[in-house]
Amino acid sequence: MPRFHCPVPLRAGSQIELPATAARHVQVLRLQPGDALTLFDGSGGQWSATVARMGRAEVLVDIGQHQAIEREAARAVHLVVGMPANERMDWLVEKATELGAASIQPVAAARSVIKLSGERAARRQGHWQAIAVAACEQCGRNRIPTVHAPLPLADWLRQQAAQAGADSTAPGARLVLSLQAGSQPLLHAAAGAAAVWVLHGPEGGLAPQEEQTALAHGFAPASLGARVLRAETAALAAVSVLTLATL
Known part of the structure; x- marks a missing residue:
């Protein structure tokens, strides 16, 4: 599943406009409304998300649940x-x-x-x-x-x-x-x-x-x-x- 860094506040149940860099990546991959993706803000864990709307420059996504997944080294x-x-x-x-x-x-x-x-x-x-x-x-x-x-x-x-x-x-x-x-x-x-x-x-x-x-x-x-x-x-x-x- 495509993963994108999204350095903005993420909250389950909300809808956000992706930052420009992530939006460009979504457009390059030709994702469509309804397609699933994963977002992370760098503070830990990740969020499930779904593309809600694709505009000419903007991409809106619906934020799903937070998943407390970590893949860091023990040291x-x-x-x-x-x-x-x-x-x-x-x-x-x-x-x-x-x-x-x-x-x-x-x-x-x-x-x-x-x-x-x-x-x-x-x-x-x-x-x-x-x-x-x-x-x-x-x-x-x-x-x-x-x-x-x-x-x-x-x-x-x-x-x-x-x-x-x-x-x-x-x-x-x-x-x-x-x-x-x-x-x-x-x-x-x-x-x-x-x-x-x-x-x-x-x-x-x-x-x-x-x-x-x-x-x-x-x-x-x-x-x-x-x-x-x-x-x-x-x-x-x-x-x-x-x-x-x-x-």
């Missing part, structure tokens, strides 16, 4: 990733959403090809958030991961240190993917944690000083094994391990 995985070049970041956001990432924080590291700021960063954030929404429509998630605004890695680490200092009881594991000797296997390093922050660098990885800075800010080194993976492959492998397996 909240927050991916902090050095932005890969070209369209690979688009692909990474889409697949990380499908795999269950709770949030995605793009960062610019010393070896990053892409460095964004100002209006350009805001546009890319909006673009990536839209990709996450579309991925949720496709995969069945009813909660949309937040794609945060891109930040320099050093700034993000300082923010994390300040937050940890303000709340010493903050739960979760903070891990940096590393090839250095002595790194624990990722799943073992995250054992027992209900929330995990996973930091990974761009193409070429984190610079040695960046990795040391992360460790000084409370991150622990974790390994995906002996093979050297592409930046986007490693990030998605980490999300897969942490959302699809438990220890």
Whole structure:
């Protein structure tokens, strides 16, 4: 059944006009009055709905019952990733959403090809958030991961240190993917944690000083094994391990 994100108040028994993006999707699919669809607003669960009327630009739908369906991973995985070049970041956001990432924080590291700021960063954030929404429509998630605004890695680490200092009881594991000797296997390093922050660098990885800075800010080194993976492959492998397996 077609699924559409509808970021407006939804109430059983009401009739609403779909927002422009959802309305366009309904029209592209050539749905007709009486056709069933599913709506979700991102706050949890989903609603059954039926197309009531198709206009030239607007689509009216009747809202049915709320269904308390969740498809979230048991562990909240927050991916902090050095932005890969070209369209690979688009692909990474889409697949990380499908795999269950709770949030995605793009960062610019010393070896990053892409460095964004100002209006350009805001546009890319909006673009990536839209990709996450579309991925949720496709995969069945009813909660949309937040794609945060891109930040320099050093700034993000300082923010994390300040937050940890303000709340010493903050739960979760903070891990940096590393090839250095002595790194624990990722799943073992995250054992027992209900929330995990996973930091990974761009193409070429984190610079040695960046990795040391992360460790000084409370991150622990974790390994995906002996093979050297592409930046986007490693990030998605980490999300897969942490959302699809438990220890």
